[in-house]
Amino acid sequence: MDIQDMRIFARVAAVQNLSAVGTELGLTPGTISKRIQSLEDELSARLFDRTTRSIRITEEGAAFLAHVERILSEIEAARASVDDKVSKPKGKLKIAAPACLGRRYVAPALCEFVRTFPEIDVQVDLHDRQVNLQEDGYDVAIRTGALTDSSQIAKRLAPDRHVIAAAPGYLARAGRPAAPADLAQHQCLVLGETRQWSFTRDGTETTVRVNGALRSNNGELLCRAAVDGLGLIRVSELEALCELRSGGLVQVLADYEVASNAAVWALYSSAKHVLPRMRALLDFLAEWFRDAKGGTGIAGVGSLAMMAEGATNGAARAKMQLGAG
16 A cells, blocks of 8 residues: 555545645646545545545545554654654645744744754745644644644743733823723724633633724734724734834733733644654744743843844745745
8 A cells, every 4th residue: 555645545634625635745636536546446445425526535534544644653753763863854844823923033933944954845824814733734833822722732932921002092092991891992903703802810800892893814914903093902912022112002901911821832733743853843943932931021022023133134045935825
């Protein structure tokens, strides 16, 4: 049984789209279909129910998938055990990160990473939606805030508390909220569908439903809108660092914790952490962000901004594919 056929089968099962898998693996949809058919003929079993519009794994396919995923994981572990001793980390890594944080901090870190590890090819996609590592084919997802998904392994890279902030002009016009309940009377800039903003003070949690005239799936757009005086924003301190330090945004409700255990995280699946290239990336990012742990609040993350600026200026030739969605 061909290992590549098993890899194709596993990706089709995860993505459920022959064209997408073909694009990912550099093969035509017809070739993907033939490889799946060959596997089905070898097993004398139908692995997928296929129509012109959809593809769905069968009961036999699901049973086979459990074994294939274990086999592929063991193969990767076996290869890693050899690579770790005889060669430098190499291969491909596909990474997802939030748009604003990605441009300001993750991108310069990865530019330096690919200069340090020239045999690793890195693809970075920037968008503010939460990706599914398996279905979307990512090795690592960088996230901020408090984690809710316990199915992945999470490595804490840096503290990154969230704050509520607004432009001085907006606060002069609409007033400064004194308690979370006051937000119901304010224009709030909503990221995605997160209309419920939670706060903690003295062990007591308060949740407020917020509304506003502007909602977006892009945090950078909302940050710009907040600076322009359109309302209050709930934002990662790292993402709004420049605006907070310059006075373009002013923090409010500072006595309340907006998101407990908020940080910058690297999420990855348990099957990937054994790979030398993955270990190299995680160790590198942890060291890159380590300076943020030396302090708290805006001053404590200031060193990251200087690191990002310096690395960006010196990494123009880094071998990295950077996408934004």
